[in-house]
Each structure stands twice: as structure tokens, then as C-alpha cells.
Amino acid sequence: MLRLTSIDLNKSKIDTLAIAVCEDVDIHDDPKIKAVIRRALKLKEFNGEKDEIVTLYDVPDIKAQRVILWGLGKLKKTDREVLRSMAGKTVKHCIKKRLTSLYFAVPDPSLIKMEMSAVLEAMQEGAYLGNHLFHKFKGEEKKRALRQIHFRVTKQVNQKMRQLSLRVVAICEGTTQARDWVNTPSNEKTPEKLTRSIVNLAKKQCLKVQVLNEAQLKKQKLGALLAVAAGSQGKPSLVLLEHKVPGAKMTLALVGKGVTFDSGGLNIKTGTSISDMKSDMSGAAAVAATLITAAKLKTKTNIIGAIPIVENMPSGHAARPGDIVRSYAGKTVEIGNTDAEGRLILIDAISYVIKRYRPQLLIDLATLTGACVVALGDKIAGVFSNDDDLAAGIIASGEKTHERCWRMPLPEDYKELLKSDFADMNNISSTRAGGAITAALFLSEFAADTRWAHIDIAGPAYLKSESAYCGPGGTGFGVRLLSATIRDYSNI
Numbered sequence: 223m224l225r226l227t228s229i230d231l232n233k234s235k236i237d238t239l240a241i242a243v244c245e246d247v248d249i250h251d252d253p254k255i256k257a258v259i260r261r262a263l264k265l266k267e268f269n270g271e272k273d274e275i276v277t278l279y280d281v282p283d284i285k286a287q288r289v290i291l292w293g294l295g296k297l298k299k300t301d302r303e304v305l306r307s308m309a310g311k312t313v314k315h316c317i318k319k320r321l322t323s324l325y326f327a328v329p330d331p332s333l334i335k336m337e338m339s340a341v342l343e344a345m346q347e348g349a350y351l352g353n354h355l356f357h358k359f360k361g362e363e364k365k366r367a368l369r370q371i372h373f374r375v376t377k378q379v380n381q382k383m384r385q386l387s388l389r390v391v392a393i394c395e396g397t398t399q400a401r402d403w404v405n406t407p408s409n410e411k412t413p414e415k416l417t418r419s420i421v422n423l424a425k426k427q428c429l430k431v432q433v434l435n436e437a438q439l440k441k442q443k444l445g446a447l448l449a450v451a452a453g454s455q456g457k458p459s460l461v462l463l464e465h466k467v468p469g470a471k472m473t474l475a476l477v478g479k480g481v482t483f484d485s486g487g488l489n490i491k492t493g494t495s496i497s498d499m500k501s502d503m504s505g506a507a508a509v510a511a512t513l514i515t516a517a518k519l520k521t522k523t524n525i526i527g528a529i530p531i532v533e534n535m536p537s538g539h540a541a542r543p544g545d546i547v548r549s550y551a552g553k554t555v556e557i558g559n560t561d562a563e564g565r566l567i568l569i570d571a572i573s574y575v576i577k578r579y580r581p582q583l584l585i586d587l588a589t590l591t592g593a594c595v596v597a598l599g600d601k602i603a604g605v606f607s608n609d610d611d612l613a614a615g616i617i618a619s620g621e622k623t624h625e626r627c628w629r630m631p632l633p634e635d636y637k638e639l640l641k642s643d644f645a646d647m648n649n650i651s652s653t654r655a656g657g658a659i660t661a662a663l664f665l666s667e668f669a670a671d672t673r674w675a676h677i678d679i680a681g682p683a684y685l686k687s688e689s690a691y692c693g694p695g696g697t698g699f700g701v702r703l704l705s706a707t708i709r710d711y712s713n714i
Contacts, residue, residue, distance in 0.1 A: 223353070223370065224346050224391055226384065227325070228377045231255075231284045236372075239286040240312045241327045242305065245270035247297040249329040254283050262291045271295055272304075275315070286325070290315070300334060302344040303624040309345040310352030310691025316368060317353070323370040324349075328379075342373065342383055343390055347623075347702070349373075350394040352691035356405045389519060393705045396515035397698035399423070400507040404684065404696025408483035408500040413456040413531045416482055416503065420461055420510045420529065427517035430464035444574065446549040446566040447530050449557065453487055453540025454533035460571060463513040463527035473524040475581035476513070476704065477571045479564045479588035480506030480531035487560030488536050489543060495592070501696060502564070504683035505587035506531060508700030515705055523708055528575045530567040534560070546645045550574050551668055556642040558650035564590050565661055566649055569668040576672050583612060583673045585707070586665065587700050589680040593657030597630070600681040603699070604630045606662035607675035616675055619706035625699055627677065630659060637663050677703075 231239070231254050242249065243259055250256055258281055262268050268276040272295030281289050292308050294300050309326065316324050326345060331338040349371045357363040375383065403416065417433060424431050436457045439448055444460065451458035461480075481502040485491060491499070506529045513527040541547070545557045547566075551573040555566065568586055575581065594604045603620075605627045607613035613629050620627040639660050642648040647667065651660035662676050682699045685692070692698075 224350055224387055225370065225372050226380045226387055227372045227374055228380050229325075229374060231286070233285065235285045236325050237287050237323050238290060238316060238321055239284065239288070239325045239327060240290045240292060242294050242308055242329055243270040243291050244294050244297045244300060247333065249297070249334045250327060251330045251333065252327070255327050258284065258289055259291065269293070273311070297335065302336075302340055302622065305341060305344040306348035306624065307690035309348030313349050313352035313368060313371065317365055320366070322368060323372070324368055325372040325374055328373050328375050338379055339383065339386055342375070343386060346373065346387060346390045347394060348691045350391065351397060354398045354401065354693070356402060356693060356695065358402075359407070392515050392518045393702055396511035396705070397701040399514070400504070400511040400698035400701050401692070401696040403507040403510075404501050404504050404698070406500070408533070411482050411500065411503070413451070413454070413458055413482050413533055416480065416506070417459045417461055417531050423514055424463050424510065427514050429513055429517050430466065432462040434460040434462070442550065442574070443548070444550045444570040445547045446555060447532065447570040449541040449545065449547040450481075450487075450534055450563040450566050451532040453537040454535040456482065456533040458530070458532040460574065461510070461527075461529040461531060463510065463529070465513055465516045465521065465525040467522050467524055470522065470524040472583070473526060473579060473581040474708065475526040475528060475575045475579060475584040476509045477528045477568060477575060477584065477586040478505035478507070478509030479503065479568055479586070479590065480529050481564060481567070482531065482533045484534045484561070484563065485536055487534050487563060488540050489559045489561040490536055491561060498684055501684035502589050503531070504589050504679060504696060504699065507696070508587050508679070508698065508704065511698070511701045512704040512708075515701065516708060521708055525708065526575060526579050526581060528571045530571040532567055534563045549668070553647060553667070554645040556645035556648045558648045562650045562661070564588050565664050568665055572665065572668045576670060581672065584669060585616070585675045585677065585704070587677045587679055587704075589683050590678045591658045591661045591680055593661070594678040595681040597658060598628055598681060600685060602626045602628050603682055604628060604658055604678040605675060606630050606632055606659070606666070606678070608632070608666060608669065609673040609675065612673050612675050615710060616677065616703070616707055619703055619710065623702040623706050625682065625703040627703070630662070632659065632663055632666060636660055640664055
């Protein structure tokens with residue numbers, strides 16, 4: 223779908239050409255494109271300010287039916303995300319106009335003060351992700367994704383950046399796959415169905431796959447995970463994916479929360495908070511998609527994916543507030559609230575992975591707490607870690623991908639809030655304050671001495687309204703973030 227091209231605009235007929243324009247600096251060196259920009263800037267309605275748009279038709283010296291000029295604003299505020307958003311919005315604009323193909327004039331990197339790889343990567347990401355539509359359950363849908371999106375560059379850049387384009391496509395495919403899993407309704411995404419879907423796609427990429435079913439989970443004594451699943455007719459599983467590289471010196475483990483629907487259990491959710499709980503497996507979707515992406519890219523790092531998959535439902539078999547369960551690590555946990563279920567399935571998965579694979583690094587992703595959304599809003603994830611370098615590496619990756627993360631504290635004295643009179647720990651704090659922190663502290667008890675980070679994605683994993691390059695619903699948050707972190711793995 224994404225292609226680099228070096229066409230001559232004076233000779234090749236195209237449907238639509240898109241040109242990014244800064245309001246204060248010329249960022250293109252092609253005389254024909256500069257002439258079009260000058261013509262557009264003479265119009266009263268276009269100055270190149272951010273998100274201004276004008277369409278010209280039958281432009282002299284360019285064989286395009288239409289030329290879309292999109293304002294970026296001032297150069298000093300133009301970064302990767304501005305370019306990514308511009309590309310995504312332009313694609314969405316073309317989809318609404320029922321166009322089928324689009325050519326982007328890629329800005330000159332020396333003029334826009336960025337590396338060509340950064341410019342191209344950002345624009346291609348925005349275009350690919352903006353072109354994603356989820357219409358599986360619609361009978362008739364007028365919107366259609368663009369068939370082809372081209373990026374016009376010089377012949378030298380064309381040859382040099384082909385591998386970059388392949389990488390962008392693979393990572394964006396993973397992101398849209400994660401979106402599709404999240405957007406799928408829970409009646410079509412029972413634990414068994416999600417397990418099969420992940421396993422089938424993982425096997426296609428030759429990942430080593432193992433699934434621990436309910437009987438095996440009982441035999442292995444993953445009691446915390448099983449307690450969450452007890453109230454549902456859906457059968458739980460722990461999906462283990464392995465991307466193994468001969469000679470690799472280190473192993474990274476990724477753990478993703480996979481609650482296919484979270485009713486809250488007997489502490490049932492009330493009001494509107496329950497309506498989007500099909501998205502409570504966003505961490506699982508991101509981890510599975512990241513492993514599949516790593517396999518496609520032949521990433522030179524050992525990566526383990528551990529995905530506990532359950533449904534949290536109320537029934538006569540459901541775990542009760544006050545119940546005490548024994549985790550895989552041997553610690554007992556009093557269930558203070560059945561709606562604090564994500565941390566229960568995560569601790570068993572984390573402990574199991576550490577004991578079996580002994581990873582040097584472990585990162586878990588989870589839509590874990592509403593408290594994190596209260597603290598950071600719905601566009602920023604919270605990072606909790608026992609390792610400064612690992613936390614810094616994740617945050618730096620988020621700056622590149624605009625999957626933004628903010629480090630949160632892990633104060634030792636807050637562990638007092640998780641004390642139980644009857645078990646080793648309680649799964650819920652004795653106070654509502656600091657809920658995201660106490661949830662992370664709960665997980666930290668099971669990370670032991672492993673370098674570990676927890677990313678609470680409750681805010682950015684699922685959005686009610688569309689953004690520049692994502693429709694409403696699942697965002698696929700985490701796939702690009704983790705892929706960038708893995709790429710910089712040697713620096714962590």
C-alpha cells in the first residue's frame with residue numbers, strides 16, 4: 223500500500239498530490255512544487271497555518287487532477303508528530319472524498335531541519351494508520367480505504383529508504399491488528415476465540431507457541447489467574463509466544479493483560495464505565511502484535527510474550543470479595559475487590575515467565591487503573607519501574623512514536639496500603655488515593671529482582687472519538703512504543 227516513487231510531476235498523470243506547507247519557511251526544493259505553494263499562498267483562505275487546507279485543480283506544469291496543500295504552522299513547531307498527523311488527516315480527507323490514491327510530496331529534510339528517515343517514517347506511519355478502517359460488523363459502508371499511497375522522493379532516497387518503508391509497514395500492520403482485536407466485540411472475542419486468533423497469526427510468522435489451558439493452569443497452580451476466570455463460561459488460557467534468535471545474549475519478556483470483557487465480577491461496574499470493557503485486553507493485543515511484528519522484522523533479540531486471557535464475569539462460581547487465593551509465586555492474596563482483576567492475572571503471568579525464562583528485562587502492559595486516567599488523562603500512559611534506565615528508554619521511545627509516557631513513583635511506604643489481616647497481601651488499597659501507584663506496587667512484589675517496567679495504558683488504549691490517524695475505539699497503543707524500545711534494546 224505504501225510506495226516510494228521518484229515520478230516526474232510534469233510527465234506522470236496522478237489523481238491527487240498532497241503538499242505540506244509551513245507558514246514561515248519554504249520546506250520544498252522542487253521548483254514546480256514551490257510554484258504551486260506560491261499560488262496557494264496568494265489565496266486569502268490559505269496561509270500555511272496549522273491544519274489550514276486548500277485544494278487546487280488543473281495546476282500548470284503538474285499533471286495532477288487536484289493538489290491538496292496542508293498547513294503545518296511554524297517551522298519551529300514542526301516535529302515528527304506534526305508530520306504524522308498531517309499525513310493521517312490528509313488520508314482521512316481523501317477517504318471522505320472517495321478518492322482511491324494519493325501522492326505525498328515529501329519535504330526536503332535540510333529545509334525542514336530533520337533527518338530524512340524521521341520525516342519519511344513519520345509521514346508513512348500517519349498515512350498508513352490513518353488509512354485503517356474497522357467495518358467488519360457494518361452491513362454497508364460508504365468509506366473505503368485508499369488503495370495506494372505514494373511518497374515522492376529523489377531517486378537516491380528511494381533506493382536508500384526502502385528498508386525503512388518495509389519496517390514502517392510491518393509495525394503499522396501490527397498496530398492495526400491490535401486495533402482490530404480491541405474493536406472486536408466481546409461476544410466475538412471470548413477467551414477461547416481470542417486465544418485461537420493470536421495463536422493462528424503467531425504461527426503464520428513461525429513464532430514458537432504454547433497455550434496453557436485451564437487444566438494446565440490448575441496443574442501449574444496459577445491460582446490468581448484462575449480466580450478471575452472462575453465466574454465466566456469462557457475458559458482461561460496463558461498464551462506463550464517465543465521469538466528466539468540463535469546467539470542472542472539477552473531475553474526480553476513482554477506481558478499483556480487480556481481480559482476480553484471486564485464486568486467487574488461481583489463488584490460489578492456501574493454506569494457507563496462498563497460499556498467499553500471489551501477493550502480490557504488492549505495490553506494483550508499490543509504484546510501479541512509486537513511479537514508478530516518482531517518475527518516479521520527478524521528482530522535480533524530474544525523476546526517472550528506472555529498473554530493471560532480471561533473473562534471477568536459474575537456468577538455462582540465467581541470469586542468473592544474476601545476470598546483468599548494462592549498465586550503462582552506462592553504468596554496469598556485477599557481479594558478486596560473483584561474489579562481489581564487485571565493485577566491478579568498479571569502477577570501469575572509475570573511470576574511464571576520469570577521462573578521459566580529468566581528474562582533480563584520484563585515489561586508489562588495493561589489497561590489497569592482508572593486512577594491513571596485521572597492522573598494523566600486519556601493520551602498519556604503511566605510508567606512504573608524499578609530500573610531508571612529501562613524507564614528512560616521507554617519514555618524516549620514514546621517521544622519518537624508519540625505514544626507518550628510519563629514516569630510515576632513507586633514509594634515504598636505506600637505498600638502499607640496493600641496489607642491484609644488474613645493474607646500476604648490485598649489486591650486493593652485501603653484508600654482510593656494513589657490507585658495507579660498501589661496497583662503498580664502490587665505487581666512489583668512479583669517482579670522480584672528482574673529489571674521490570676509496568677505501563678498503565680488505561681487512558682490511551684481506547685478513545686471515544688477519532689484522532690488524526692486513528693478512528694474511534696482501539697488505538698493499538700503500545701505496538702509502536704514497544705517496537706521502538708526493542709529496536710533500541712542495546713541502549714537500555
